[in-house]
Amino acid sequence: xxxxxxxxxxxxxxxxxxxxxxxxxxxxxxxxxxxxxxxxxxxxxxxxxxxxxxxxxxxxxxxxxxxxxxxxxxxxxxxxxxxxxxxxxxxxxxxxxxxxxxxxxxxxxxxxxxxxxxxxxxxxxxxxxxxxxxxxxxxxxxxxxxxxxxxxxxxxxxxxxxxxxxxxxxxxxxxxxxxxxxxxxxxxxxxxxxxxxxxxxxxxxxxxxxxxxxxxxxxxxxxxxxxxxxxxxxxxxxxxxxxxxxxxxxxxxxxxxxxxxxxxxxxxxxxxxxx
Amino acid sequence: xxxxxxxxxxxxxxxxxxxxxxxxxxxxxxxxxxxxxxxxxxxxxxxxxxxxxxxxxxxxxxxxxxxxxxxxxxxxxxxxxxxxxxxxxxxxxxxxxxxxxxxxxxxxxxxxxxxxxxxxxxxxxxxxxxxxxxxxxxxxxxxxxxxxxxxxxxxxxxxxxxxxxxxxxxxxxxxxxxxxxxxxxxxxxxxxxxxxxxxxxxxxxxxxxxxxxxxxxxxxxxxxxxxxxxxxxxxxxxxxxxxxxxxxxxxxxxxxxxxxxxxxxxxxxxxxxxxxxxxxxxxxxxxxxxxxxxxxxxxxxxxxxxxxxx
Numbered sequence: 001x002x003x004x005x006x007x008x009x010x011x012x013x014x015x016x017x018x019x020x021x022x023x024x025x026x027x028x029x030x031x032x033x034x035x036x037x038x039x040x041x042x043x044x045x046x047x048x049x050x051x052x053x054x055x056x057x058x059x060x061x062x063x064x065x066x067x068x069x070x071x072x073x074x075x076x077x078x079x080x081x082x083x084x085x086x087x088x089x090x091x092x093x094x095x096x097x098x099x100x101x102x103x104x105x106x107x108x109x110x111x112x113x114x115x116x117x118x119x120x121x122x123x124x125x126x127x128x129x130x131x132x133x134x135x136x137x138x139x140x141x142x143x144x145x146x147x148x149x150x151x152x153x154x155x156x157x158x159x160x161x162x163x164x165x166x167x168x169x170x171x172x173x174x175x176x177x178x179x180x181x182x183x184x185x186x187x188x189x190x191x192x193x194x195x196x197x198x199x200x201x202x203x204x205x206x207x208x209x210x211x212x213x214x215x216x217x218x219x220x221x222x223x224x225x226x227x228x229x230x231x232x233x234x235x236x237x238x239x240x241x242x243x244x245x246x247x248x249x250x251x252x253x254x255x256x257x258x259x260x261x262x263x264x265x266x267x268x269x270x271x272x273x274x275x
Numbered sequence: 276x277x278x279x280x281x282x283x284x285x286x287x288x289x290x291x292x293x294x295x296x297x298x299x300x301x302x303x304x305x306x307x308x309x310x311x312x313x314x315x316x317x318x319x320x321x322x323x324x325x326x327x328x329x330x331x332x333x334x335x336x337x338x339x340x341x342x343x344x345x346x347x348x349x350x351x352x353x354x355x356x357x358x359x360x361x362x363x364x365x366x367x368x369x370x371x372x373x374x375x376x377x378x379x380x381x382x383x384x385x386x387x388x389x390x391x392x393x394x395x396x397x398x399x400x401x402x403x404x405x406x407x408x409x410x411x412x413x414x415x416x417x418x419x420x421x422x423x424x425x426x427x428x429x430x431x432x433x434x435x436x437x438x439x440x441x442x443x444x445x446x447x448x449x450x451x452x453x454x455x456x457x458x459x460x461x462x463x464x465x466x467x468x469x470x471x472x473x474x475x476x477x478x479x480x481x482x483x484x485x486x487x488x489x490x491x492x493x494x495x496x497x498x499x500x501x502x503x504x505x506x507x508x509x510x511x512x513x514x515x516x517x518x519x520x521x522x523x524x525x526x527x528x529x530x531x532x533x534x535x536x537x538x539x540x541x542x543x544x545x546x547x548x549x550x551x552x553x554x555x556x557x558x559x560x561x562x563x564x565x566x567x568x569x570x571x572x573x574x575x576x577x578x579x580x581x582x583x584x585x
Contacts, residue, residue, distance in 0.1 A: 010463055017300065017470075024297060033294040041301035048304060052463055061460040088471050092478060093296065096289040107284035108291070108485045115526075122389065122522035213519040215294035216484065219526070 003060070009082050011057040013089045018049030020097060032102040032272050034214045103272060104209065104218060106235035109192060114205060114222040116255060118168040121219065122212050152179060159186040159242060164208040164221050165274055167256040171247055177254075180245040187258065188240050188269055191233040192222065201230040206241060206258070211273040221274065227260045240266040283486040292481035295548075296474065298516065299349045303469055306350030310357040311462030315454040322363050330366060334414035337367035338407050341375030348376040348517055348543045349473065349552065353465045356556045360433050365425055370414035373569075376517040376543035377406035386539065389521035394532065402521075402539045405576055409540065413568065425561045427554075472555050476548030480514040483547070487512065493529060499581060502534035503574050510542030517543035537577040545569050 024030040025043040034042065118124050153161040162185040170176040189206035197203070205222040209215070225241055233239055243260035327333045346354060355368040376382065386399040422431055448457050495505040506527065515523055520542050524535045545566055553562050 010467055013467055013470075014463065021297065021300065030297070033290075033297050038298055038301075042297055045301040045304050048308075049300075052459065052466075055456075055459050056463050059456050059459065061457060085467065085471055088474060089467065092292070092474055096293040096296070099286060099289040100293050101286045101290060104290060104485075105284055105287050107282050108287040111282065111485065111488045113490055119528070120526060122526050212522045213516055214298040216291040216298075216481065217513070217515060217519065217523055 006082055007056055007060060009086045011053045013086050014049045014053035014056060016090050017093065018046050018051075018053060020093060021046030021049065028270070029102060031270065032215070035211055035273070035275060038213065103190075103236065103268070104215070104220075106192065109207060109220045109236065110195075112218075112220055114192070114207065114220050115210070116168075116222050116224070117253070118165075118172045121168075121210055121221065155186050159184045160245075161185075162187045162245065163274065164189060164206065164223055165210075167223055167245060167258075168221065170245075171254050171256045177247055180256075181247055182244055184242070185245045185258065186240065186242045187223075188238065188266060189223070190236045191231070191239045192220075192235060194224070202227050204231055206239070207236070208274045209272065211275060215273075218273070223256050223258060225258045225260050225263070227263055231263050233263075233265065238266050238268045240264050280488050280491055281486050282488070283482065287485040288481050291485045292477055295477045295481060295514070299473060299477070299548075300470075302347050302350040303353065303473060304466060306346065306353040307462045307466040307469065309350075310353040310465045311458035311460075313354070313357045313361060314461045315448075315458040317361060320362070322358065322361065326363075326367060330364070330418045331411070331415060333364060333367045334370040334411045334418070337370040338374035338410040338414065339378060340371050341377070341379035344375070345379030345381055346375045348546075348549055351375050352549075352552045352556060353469050356430065356465065357461075359426070359430065359556070362434075364418070365422060365434075366414040366418035369417045370410045373413060373544045374406055374410035377540065378403050378410075382517050382521075382543075385518050386521040389525045393525060398521075398532065398536065398539075401536055401580065405536065405540045405573065405580075406544070409544070409569065409572055409576070412572065413565070416568070420561075425557060427556060427558055430556055469552055469555050472551035472553075473548060476514065476546075476551030479551075480512060480547040483512045484514070496527075496529040496531070496534070499531055499533055499578050500574075502530050503537045503578050504570075506530055506534040506538040507541040507570060507574060510538045511546050513542070514546040514548040515542060531581075533577045533580050536580065537573050540577070541569060541573045544573075 021042050024033065025039060025046060030039055030042055115121055155161055160180065160183050162180065164187070166176075167180060167185075167187075170180045187206065189208050192205040192207045194203040194205055203224055203226050206225050207220050207222045209218040210221045211218045225243075240263075241258055241260050242262050243258045246257050246259055247254050248257055327336055351372050355363070355372045358371075359365055359368050383399050383403060386402050387395045389395075390398040417425060422434065426434065448454050489509075492505050492509060495501040506524075510520070513520075513523070521539055524538045527535060527538075550562060550566070553565075557565070
């Protein structure tokens with residue numbers, strides 16, 4: 001294969017990877033794949049790859065300075081080898097872009113197991129914030145007994161807009177629990193049918209994915225919901241639950257259970273992960 | 276309800292596959308850009324002038340270089356491939372390759388943060404120390420091996436054909452622009468070459484990590500030996516990035532600390548995607564030997580650390 005043809009194949013591979021990275025970043029799809037810390041890396045790699053693609057095609061290497069031995073490994077030199085390499089680089093990528101639903105389904109969630117305690121999550125440390133100064137400058141109560149309730153967001157009908165993490169933390173921290181216990185809440189998550197401890201068939205899990213780096217390390221986090229009647233939604237579809245937050249204790253362990261008043265399908269939030 | 280040990284789902288696979296590709300590409304790209312610049316701007320003799328001639332001291336120096344030049348496990352391979360081509364002794368390159376993803380400030384801090392409340396100082400110190408020792412021991416073993424058993428034929432050829440002078444079979448271009456253009460083409464070739472292996476490795480890793488029921492590992496936590504072996508196997512399959520793997524390891528509360536340490540040392544040195552990426556530099560036989568050697572060595576060291584109460 002001529003050096004020119006190889007250059008075009010290389011440029012095409014780089015361009016496809018660069019465009020995919022940029023498309024994910026600018027469409028916002030990247031939020032369903034990577035932790036925000038990595039988003040700037042994605043756009044950086046997208047631009048650099050596109051520039052490298054242009055440079056590869058428009059700036060041929062001076063052949064007197066670089067024959068096939070110069071780098072020790074310049075990849076395949078035959079037409080078939082280059083075509084195979086290009087196919088290996090492009091086809092799986094584009095296939096995954098088309099097939100990937102941008103969220104895990106029930107199979108991956110089952111295989112990873114549901115974390116239902118804040119202590120099961122990466123990076124958890126018990127709540128121990130220093131005391132905050134009050135309006136008159138004196139030092140207020142420390143940690144969980146601080147008035148966090150005033151900082152909670154509420155829906156137009158006065159319900160606390162809770163998150164899965166809020167309730168899991170509250171189950172483990174008595175001070176935080178006071179802000180949520182028996183309060184009307186609204187919470188969004190993914191529907192997952194209860195696989196055990198569901199004799200009446202009226203329970204299901206409300207799942208969110210907790211992520212450290214990327215979706216591949218996502219850990220499903222679940223809160224039990226007790227509904228008025230057995231609910232059937234597609235597995236891992238997004239739902240909005242309104243009801244009361246309760247924190248029963250069983251076997252010496254306190255965990256959150258939402259006693260639901262309504263469960264309705266909803267759109268996925270912009271930020272599908274929890275961090 | 277019993278969950279089967281292995282259940283494959285194409286959408287789940289493609290989602291995990293794509294997320295690791297997107298996460299890893301920038302770091303491989305940075306590694307290959309450095310590789311291109313090294314090729315054009317780093318004179319071969321400079322490295323040799325500053326590295327100790329003694330193989331053991333050279334391996335120790337290389338294993339500690341991650342503290343100054345931190346690299347992740349994906350990005351480090353194109354860099355060492357270029358450094359080998361520029362004349363860096365293979366044993367030193369292996370020491371840097373194995374140690375740099377762990378013996379670096381970013382990973383030390385992330386390990387400390389992840390293990391707060393679980394012996395953070397102990398775990399982050401032991402992680403660095405064990406990785407350093409293992410990297411030096413493997414480097415010394417490599418030093419005693421003939422190069423043809425370690426390097427792929429095309430890499431070996433480029434090393435053997437390197438004359439004593441600065442050049443290696445062809446002259447470098449003159450002028451900054453010409454050198455940058457040549458660096459671009461070297462970087463592009465290295466990037467595409469390593470990416471083929473990366474794509475294959477991530478594919479296998481994503482298939483297993485999404486399809487394997489991870490609960491099957493839990494009963495193994497009760498025995499130090501089984502727990503250590505199973506955590507290393509898990510690290511091998513999950514193919515996590517060394518900057519974040521400590522946060523995952525810390526959640527395996529049922530497993531003994533020695534098993535978590537083994538996970539943290541073994542994973543950045545060898546996992547499924549790295550097996551494929553290493554194939555761009557090393558012979559298959561060497562990679563197999565490296566895998567078995569690392570598994571046994573790290574397993575033995577970590578389990579023996581129970582004597583200090585870990």
